[in-house]
Amino acid sequence: MDGATLIAWGFQPDRWFKQGIATANAMRAAGESDDAIFAHLQTLAPVETLLRTNGLPYGLFLDAETPAERANAAAVAAHMDALMRVPTIKAGAVMPDACPSGSAMGTIPVGGAVACENAIHPGFHSSDICCSVAATIFKRDDDPVKVLDAVQRVTHFGPGGRAKPIRPAFEGDTDFGDNPFLRGLENFALGHFGSQGDGNHFAYVGRLRSTGQIALVTHHGSRGLGAQLYKRGMAAARRHTAIVAPKVPAHNAWIKADSPEGRSYWQALQIVRSWTKANHAIIHTMVRQEIGNQIADTFWNEHNFVFRRDDGLFYHGKGATPSWSGYSADDDGRTLIPLNMSEPILITAHRDHKGSLGFAPHGAGRNASRSQHLRENGDALAAELAALQARGLDIRSYCGIPDHSELPSAYKDAAAVRAQIDKYDLARVVDEITPCGSIMAGDWERDAPWRKPR
Structure with missing residues (x-):
């Protein structure tokens, strides 16, 4: 030195x-x-990296027409204005599905994307690292009910791991002991392998609009493994930022990318990405074996992750789908954008819109929180679910209790989000998977032990 x-x-x-x-x-x-x-x-001789006095401008691809949409857009803008003062950020963008993801000012919203210089911010990909969607198109026609039944048999939704673990086999599974951020997390990688999540995670069965072929789409992240990596990453980021930028809010802390810790964290992210891809694949493989069908095609993409582009910057997408060629080594030019359980899942091609940092929305997003939606709609939600089922959609809750905060009315208008994708040229729709049915965890917390009186 x-x-x-x-x-x-x-x-x-x-x-x-x-x-x-x-x-x-x-x-x-x-x-x-x-x-x-x-x-x-x-x-x-003290030196400090300071917050910017004013936030940088950012790309805004979010239309608002109704009072609820305008209130949501105002909240998103307030968070982005504060976020864009963080000194590592060089550019930012907001997708059509944007909504706040936390109350602390400057928390990156769902549908937010930022490009950072020599910095990885764990808070910008959140604890649901590598939340992603994967599609399998089957060769032969099949009964959607049969496929959904198979999903329920081979996996589980909700917290915790499998009763009988599946030995994982994915690229990087032997590297845990060599990485300080993953050391000791082997049991999470094994126990949660082959399982789904809760909340908005789902297994969706539909038909390819272009051919009528039956398709399975799963949506989940890296489960407990990713949550533990996130905790360790945030701890490291806060230690570093407390030294170099103590006035930066803790939720905006970062790890210096070219430091030993930064390189280890980047490697850990790639290993967890491999685990998550393999987790989708093993569920799809088990379903294929259960139904006795063959796979005609399969592809996937993440929407909660960090990517590095040719300019050397680290592109963080929080609920934002990469829409540029070569965003990953396994990119085949297609991405999936689900909207809600009653709408088609969009299959899109990349557009690499510069103003959006190359990102597209990851779904429909919300205009109100889960609790607000439940509070304001009450008994009407049970009627909404019944109407969907009357239309012939096979809507299931794994735990047996529906989660009404996941019904279509809880999300932004799907047609409006799709119109904004087209309007701003964020992605190009090349096909759709039309819905037959879906499985979600449901409201597994309602009868959880800690909610029951003594």
Whole structure:
């Protein structure tokens, strides 16, 4: 280390540099991290990365017509205005499905995307790391009821792992012990492998509009494995940001990408991505074996993740679908955008809209929180579910209790979101999967032990 290193870290040359360089090299020789060296040098001459006085402008691809939509858009804008003051962010965008994802000001909204320089922000991909959708198109026609029955037999929805674990086999499964962010998480990787999530995660069965072929689509993230990685990533990010930018809110903390911790975290993200892709695949494979059909086609994409583009920036999508060619090594040019349980799932081709940072929406999003929707609609929601079932849609709740906060009325108008995708050229719809039925976890918390009186 020399004076150039200290200047690159933000220190101003002064008489203390000679002592600082000697101290820094001694600490490095002793095996101390760059963060520890930086923290010690700050005691000699403090330097701080400050929030911007005003937020950077960002791309806004969100139309609002009704009072509820305008209130949602105003809340999203307030969060983005605060978020765009974070010093690592170089550009940002808001998708048509945007809605707030937290109450702390400056929390990245669902449908938000930001490009950051030399920084990975765990809070920007959230605990549901690599939340994603995967489609399998079957060769022969089949009964949708038979496919949904098979899904219920081979997996489970909700918290926890499987009663009988499936031994995972995915690229990177032997690397846990070598990565400080994944060490000790092997049991999560094994126990949750082959299981679905709760909340808005689903298994959806429909037909390809172009051919009529039966299709299975699953939606989930990295389960407990990703949640634990997120906790560790946030802890590391807060340690680093507390040193270099103590005035930045904790939920906007980052890990320096080119530091040893940053490289380890990036590797951990890729391993968890491999796990999640394999998790979709094993569920689809088990369903195929149950129904005795063959696979004609399969593809997938994530919408809660971090990507690195050719410009060297780290592109964080929080509920935003990548829509540029080569966003990943396994990109085949197609992505999936689900809307709600009664609407088609869109199969789209990339557009790489510069203003949206190359992203498209990941779904329909909400104009109100789950609790607000339940409070305002009450008994009408049971009638809504009954009407969907009367239309012939096979809507199931794995735990047996419907979660009315997941009904179509809880989401933005699907036609309006689709119109905005077209209007802003965020993605190009090339086909659809029309709905036959779906399974979600349902309201598994209603009869949870901690909710029952003694």
